[in-house]
Amino acid sequence: MSVTSHTPYMQAASVKQQVQACQLILGNSNKRFSGVTSTMLETASVQNGQIALCVLGKSHVPSSLLTISFWQAVKWFRQAPENSAVRVFHARRNDEMIQALLLKYLFGIKLKILFTSTAQRQHSEFTRWLMAKMDCVISTNSAAASYLPFEVAEIIPHGVDCKKFTPVIDRAELREQLGRPRLHMAGIFGRVRRQKGVHLFVESCIQTCEKVPDFQAIICGAIDDQEYVSQLQQKISSAKLSHRIKFLGEQVFTDVVKWMQACDIICALSENEGFGLTVLEAMSCGAAVIATKAGAWPDIIHSGENGLLVEVNDQTAISNALHMLAARPEQRMALGCRAHQTIINQYGVETEALKLCELYQNLL
Known part of the structure; x- marks a missing residue:
């Protein structure tokens, strides 16, 4: 299984140590590029210099970000020192919530799970059950938040890269x-x-x-x-x-x-x-x-x-x-x-x- 890192020639052992040092795990379960993928990658590129992170799934992820597979996460996080700190898993999709719950409850990895809800519709019973298992649920706008059966912890709207999307003179x-x-x-x-x-x-x-x-x-x-x-x-x-x-x-x-x-x-x-x-x-x-x-x-x-x-x-x-x-x-x-x-x-x-x-x- 391959691991992508911002250090091109990093040896496997040091990659493992870097993964174990991560405070943030970002879900990336959809192989098809979407708006969710885009927003995750845009924010991750900024967060990468502020918090130690890795992305669970390599689809569309640039080489500047560390990526691991689900089973690498299971193996390496379970091998982390007993006194290692809690990590945050940020999920944006249902199957990412499932991945986080498996890591936490089946494999015993210490996680706080955050879910971002953006859908403007009544959620299925299964989705509501998953969200009830989260440590924190946020939304990106007031309309999406209004569809949830509880009050979100915070509304954090998406942002864009103003250096890419900028006016031209002519x-x-x-x-x-x-x-x-x-x-x-x-x-x-x-x-x-x-x-x-x-x-x-x-x-x-x-x-x-x-x-x-x-x-x-x-x-x-x-x-x-x-x-x-x-x-x-x-x-x-x-x-x-x-x-x-x-x-x-x-x-x-x-x-x-x-x-x-x-x-x-x-x-x-x-x-x-x-x-x-x-x-x-x-x-x-x-x-x-x-x-x-x-x-x-x-x-x-x-x-x-x-x-x-x-x-x-x-x-x-x-x-x-x-x-x-x-x-x-x-x-x-x-x-x-x-x-x-x-x-x-x-x-x-x-x-x-x-x-x-x-x-x-x-x-x-």
Whole structure:
């Protein structure tokens, strides 16, 4: 079994000692890259210099972080000195709670287990049972916390890397570099599916293109339902707007950032979200954001101040908001500037990592 460490040529014995010294174990049970994986890795990269940690599972983990398997955790933690300190296991998924409980109760490893709940739905009986076994449960937003049958210990919102997601000086020049016209641009990001409100975005863009001649739009993300996309493309084609409204498909991360930076307006129109990092990333890039009242977005956006909030599935409200921002450059620039400052002040990944480290220390 392989172990990845930030010291490339570390011998097996010293790796074992480093694992045994870890105060924090981070769950990483899903082999598929997701928003949960992204937030864990972003905070871990900051926490790595503040607390000794390891990641349980190597999928998508950079070489700068120490990774171990479940059975390595069992073996090495059980071999730790009798007087070794308690560790914190931070779980973000059901199976990670199960892993932590097995380590604690079946294998006798001294753990305090922390779970982050982000789901905005009624939890299954099994999930509630698992959470009842946790030493601490927190959430990332007030809406998710409201679905829990008890009061969370703390609400710690996610943060973004403001050095990666940062405004550019000349969006028009960047659009040209990306192969698009220099026209003002709106975008929607994430998996292309009905639940994400892509059809609402397309309809709003068609209406806006008819009224605002210097407007274009992009849809950026992996396509889940080709038939759904084909219907939208046909609608765009019928309006003779295929040159101004484009599906980009899935992009590599660095290009996603560039496309976000190139947008004057970014829409997030989901029916529901656990948290919804896209809005933080868009705001950090200085875009004017239109978001539905889903996920953590009502906690983050003060409508009319640092973005615009609309009701879920409200086509008229979305179309009106998009047309207004497309037609009023001064207003969208003001919203974008205040959005960027909101992220700098409150939602940087360093802020999230620091609050979590304080919580870990309290548990320890």
